[in-house]
Amino acid sequence: KNEVEQSPQNLTAQEGEFITINCSYSVGISALHWLQQHPGGGIVSLFMLSSGKKKHGRLIATINIQEKHSSLHITASHPRDSAVYICAVSLTDKLIFGTGTRLQVFP
Amino acid sequence: DTGVSQNPRHKITKRGQNVTFRCDPISEHNRLYWYRQTLGQGPEFLTYFQNEAQLEKSRLLSDRFSAERPKGSFSTLEIQRTEQGDSAMYLCASSLQGYGYTFGSGTRLTVV
Numbered sequence: 001k002n003e004v005e006q007s008p009q010n011l012t013a014q015e016g017e018f019i020t021i022n023c024s025y026s027v028g029i030s031a032l033h034w035l036q037q038h039p040g041g042g043i044v045s046l047f048m049l050s051s052g053k054k055k056h057g058r059l060i061a062t063i064n065i066q067e068k069h070s071s072l073h074i075t076a077s078h079p080r081d082s083a084v085y086i087c088a089v090s091l092t093d094k095l096i097f098g099t100g101t102r103l104q105v106f107p
Numbered sequence: 108d109t110g111v112s113q114n115p116r117h118k119i120t121k122r123g124q125n126v127t128f129r130c131d132p133i134s135e136h137n138r139l140y141w142y143r144q145t146l147g148q149g150p151e152f153l154t155y156f157q158n159e160a161q162l163e164k165s166r167l168l169s170d171r172f173s174a175e176r177p178k179g180s181f182s183t184l185e186i187q188r189t190e191q192g193d194s195a196m197y198l199c200a201s202s203l204q205g206y207g208y209t210f211g212s213g214t215r216l217t218v219v
Binding site: 004014024033035041043044045046048083086093095096097098099100 | 140142144147148149150152155162163184198200206207208209211212215219
């Protein structure tokens with residue numbers, strides 16, 4: 001069993017839909033990260049969370065430490081949101097990554 | 108500062124050849140990480156440096172792999188006697204004491 005599990009693996013949506021990506025982890029962590037990866041490989045950090053909820057534009061990330069679960073929400077999705085979204089957890093000195101959720105938003 | 112820079116962006120090499128990749132981190136960041144990502148998978152940890160000291164190496168990093176960070180600035184990752192299984196995206200990231208990470212665009216290695 002992977003230490004970081006994401007669901008779903010693949011997600012398609014129509015423009016404007018509300019999207020949720022889930023992440024569960026099985027280890028003690030210092031923080032959880034949501035990252036975005038576009039074709040070509042570059043990774044952009046979206047959020048770093050250790051508790052509660054953060055919002056940036058149309059993106060919202062939440063974490064429940066007791067349940068070891070986090071969600072990434074995208075409101076009013078747009079085709080430019082199409083990317084792979086990766087959940088990663090910080091252990092003492094490194095990140096452990098989930099396998100990612102491939103999101104495609106169609107106009 | 109333009110972020111984390113990795114060179115080259117792409118490398119195609121013949122099996123058995125040696126390759127070297129370079130990562131230039133954000134100058135204020137004292138930690139530098141190398142990760143490897145294969146198709147459809149999340150990145151896997153390879154090694155990390157705090158300043159010039161290499162503090163941890165993954166079991167994924169066989170004897171053919173070596174990483175250096177002279178003077179605590181840029182880092183190089185060398186793969187000797189490349190194998191087809193080494194084909195992957197090699198990602199570099201830097202951080203200040205593990206707080207927040209900035210990733211490079213990666214070096215895509217293809218071993219033919």
